[in-house]
Amino acid sequence: MQELFLATVDNPYNAAEWALSEMLNQPNQLEKAVEELDRVVGKDRLLQESDIPHLPYVIACAREALRLHPMGPFNLPHVSSSDCIVSGYFIPKGSSVLLGRLGLGRNPAVWDDPMLFDPERHLSERHVDLAETELRFISFTRGRRGCVGGVLGTNLTVMLLGRLLQGFNWNVPEGLDKIDLSCEADSLLKATPLFAHAKPRLNPSVYPS
Ligand code: HEM
Numbered sequence: 001m002q003e004l005f006l007a008t009v010d011n012p013y014n015a016a017e018w019a020l021s022e023m024l025n026q027p028n029q030l031e032k033a034v035e036e037l038d039r040v041v042g043k044d045r046l047l048q049e050s051d052i053p054h055l056p057y058v059i060a061c062a063r064e065a066l067r068l069h070p071m072g073p074f075n076l077p078h079v080s081s082s083d084c085i086v087s088g089y090f091i092p093k094g095s096s097v098l099l100g101r102l103g104l105g106r107n108p109a110v111w112d113d114p115m116l117f118d119p120e121r122h123l124s125e126r127h128v129d130l131a132e133t134e135l136r137f138i139s140f141t142r143g144r145r146g147c148v149g150g151v152l153g154t155n156l157t158v159m160l161l162g163r164l165l166q167g168f169n170w171n172v173p174e175g176l177d178k179i180d181l182s183c184e185a186d187s188l189l190k191a192t193p194l195f196a197h198a199k200p201r202l203n204p205s206v207y208p209s
Helices: 002-025 027-040 049-054 056-068 101-105 150-167
Strands: 084-086 089-091 168-171 197-200
Touching (some): 027 150, 150 168
16 A cells, blocks of 8 residues: 555655746746646636647646656666666676766756756657656656556656646745755655645636535
């Protein structure tokens, strides 16, 4: 049960919390995402799963959060089942292999200005989604032991972020300059939970009672 909770709750909420925090500090990104939601979904009903494929900018925001702010510093540990060579490095059979999520997602040889939260960088992808099969960062990885919940995980993450953006006008609370973006050293979760001002922006009848 703990593993299912980690997979289905912690991953999506971590991505949505980081995306919203970063976007509050760059309000033009908030505006773009809300404009897309208003255009695709409108203000008379809530975002549904069937809308998700038509929301490339909101997906790109969630994807950027997975790249820059992974849940933990390493992927789940794997053991090599045979001798192999990867990028010129010999990895003997039986080695414990840990993929560094920060080393991939924040690699300056792959990503321009890697520490900048910039959803636009994903919009030139052939198909914008949360999967990253080239392992330029780790979202669901790939192969036999890759995440089995990629589709559900994508829907949960985009739905959570999208509905928060669609349903509320978000602002940095008065008295604060910016949202604090520091993270816990070991887990990479946000050091302080997101604290922001949310004001409903849809007709009251649209919100579930
Ligand atoms: C945004 C949401 C999610 C993210 C970012 C995510 C990410 C990952 C990653 C990185 C792995 C390790 C893959 C590897 O070892 O190479 C993994 C494994 C796994 N995930 Fe997810 N996951 C998400 C949602 C889910 C959901 C919704 C489920 C189930 C309903 C799920 C079930 C699993 C399981 C069972 C494994 C272990 C697979 C194995 O070892 O064979 N995940 N996930």
